[in-house]
Amino acid sequence: MSKGRKSRSDGRPTIADVAARAGVGAITASRALRTPDLVSPALRARVDAAVAALNYVPNLSARALASKNADVIGVLVPSLTHSTFTDVLRGIDDGLAGTNLQMQVGNTRYDPAEEERLVGLFLRQKPAAMIVSGCAQTDTARQMLTQAGCPVVQIMDLSDNPIDRIIGFSHARAGRLITEHLIAQGYRRIAFLSGWMNTRSQGRLMGYRQALAEAGLSEPPSVHSLPESALAEFTEAATPGERPILDFARPAFARALLRRTLQQAPDIDAVFCNNDNLALGVLFECAAQGIAVPRRMGIAGFNDLDFTDATEPSLTSVLTHRYRNGMAAVTAIRASLAGEDPGPRVVDLGVEVMARRSTDRHGLLAPPD
């Protein structure tokens, strides 16, 4: 069967085989598959029949090499741990439905150097587009992305100076809005609780500080972590030999944080938690200590995860449009690839304060059904 020692083929049918069987030229077979509108229906049918008969599977590497770009869109997220970014992935995935684009995911672990490495790696494939999280890229990464020759969308943050295009929301504004809400509800000693600070958390903290300052309030000692000695309990090695992971968004961690905060500042009457998981832990710690929520203590979270409307009392949070963000990035990319107008370079999706019972200090909300 094999022609001889020179053939490097693995025996799978190629488009030439399809073309031969259909009695057409290879390039015509290619066209019949790629742009069926440009060939006659009869020919299209013959080619399709040949494809089916031979069980032909196109080789994407060859296609990518010849056409100089791959049908892959690279997505860089800082974490796969929490649902924040997996919601984004879901939005991207849904946005990609009906296209032949595939999504390739890289986890930067909140490390700009790792992000830079991944950008370089991804760009080797000449992806159709890139989606990266936030705007804290290294100079090198920025430059690589600028010269990538494909649409680049930054997401989940906002900036006046996007690499190419940015779709997201302002964390500073979000932090400010939720803090203003707490103040409006009558809270005065509002602490900021956070497991660990990244660029976006910093933005939220800034907004929180602005709101406090404008209301003439002082900032209670914010607790962002525990002393080394206490951290061990929350550090786990998933697999023997693996580096231990400290999961800062674990509710149990939040409970410890709140205990520590209350030691340092027993007079606080509200906490703005950097995310809903922390808020959930705080809620339970208050329950355990018999601290009345929302009367004695207001609790606000961030992201509006799916449990916020089901807790007891329900949890005030800031809705961030994560799914929509991923979807919007893909929409812009698709428009861009199709030569259409991808819309403005900076898009603010906004956020929404979801006021619920955990901050309803004066019982203004309607009673539960």
Place this chain on the structure above:
Amino acid sequence: MSKGRKSRSDGRPTIADVAARAGVGAITASRALRTPDLVSPALRARVDAAVAALNYVPNLSARALASKNADVIGVLVPSLTHSTFTDVLRGIDDGLAGTNLQMQVGNTRYDPAEEERLVGLFLRQKPAAMIVSGCAQTDTARQMLTQAGCPVVQIMDLSDNPIDRIIGFSHARAGRLITEHLIAQGYRRIAFLSGWMNTRSQGRLMGYRQALAEAGLSEPPSVHSLPESALAEFTEAATPGERPILDFARPAFARALLRRTLQQAPDIDAVFCNNDNLALGVLFECAAQGIAVPRRMGIAGFNDLDFTDATEPSLTSVLTHRYRNGMAAVTAIRASLAGEDPGPRVVDLGVEVMARRSTDRHGLLAPPD
């Protein structure tokens, strides 16, 4: 500059340019980059210098075409919504660290037909390996994977008859263990609560039924969903024009499920929830209704998500090794690709019943610190 109308190059340096600058043959430059051990240190240095000087970026499509396989591993998961499978992704991602393999993610949405489509799509790239979830593939998908010519690992389930290799755990056994735990704690009217049944949920349900039968207990009416009229409340369209999504794992949904269950069977004294999110909702519904947990009602979840140790009372659950599962799949794949022994074809990672206060009916656990 351009040689003429015949060049289809985009001007980026190729390995030939690198080779020319380093004063070596193209193939040698390739070797210096791919297998540095096989060339002299001096030459390696010269090639590296040329790469740096030209800012050379290798073209992965060309490499894939020439070497007949791509440095991509395809991962098919049924959902990106809940942390169950994103934990797996994290394990895979961590397992891939230090390799030049990239992970490409596809979301099958629990639909075998979609899974089949994605398998076909992924295989077009000749991936280095495939990871698929569960063992409910269509015949066609199974066949395609069998003939893929690359390692295939099924995860998050168990079977005697893997496509190539399966690493996971038995859902039936897990369901059985947790139900036995509930029975051992003295619960007798144990309901099974589930938002929606997929293949793996079915396995859990089977195990639950086995345990009940063996203990001579009858099964209270299990509630797996709500009547159409009530579903609307939990259905949301993320974006205008998008198909609405019914999120069956929302805690708020669980609260409604529990209410309905209590109507149909007021005498139940425990619920085994299909996942922890549901259990969380049940916990809050009990709190709202003043149902004492664990005395009047035992609650068990599934997966042991990160909040189970922080709820009040803490939540009994079944620890499934999701991260480890992803990691183990990659470990087997790496061994296989390296020509080493990838271990047995069927690996049971087991599960662990995490007994906590939500099922500690008789106060046998040590008091909280």
Place this chain on the structure above:
DNA sequence: GATGAAAACGGTAGCGCTACCGTTTCGATA
């Protein structure tokens, strides 16, 4: 029926890389 433009199809060559094998160099051994 001649004309011209659009539609349909095809040949050639090249995308950038590496498999395959061949050649050269070098140092150890006899």
Place this chain on the structure above:
DNA sequence: TATCGAAACGGTAGCGCTACCGTTTTCATC
């Protein structure tokens, strides 16, 4: 010094596809 095998390097050709352009066919128009 002759011999030989391993290490180091290189030429050729091919991976499977599509861009680019050229040729043929079709069909409406004058």
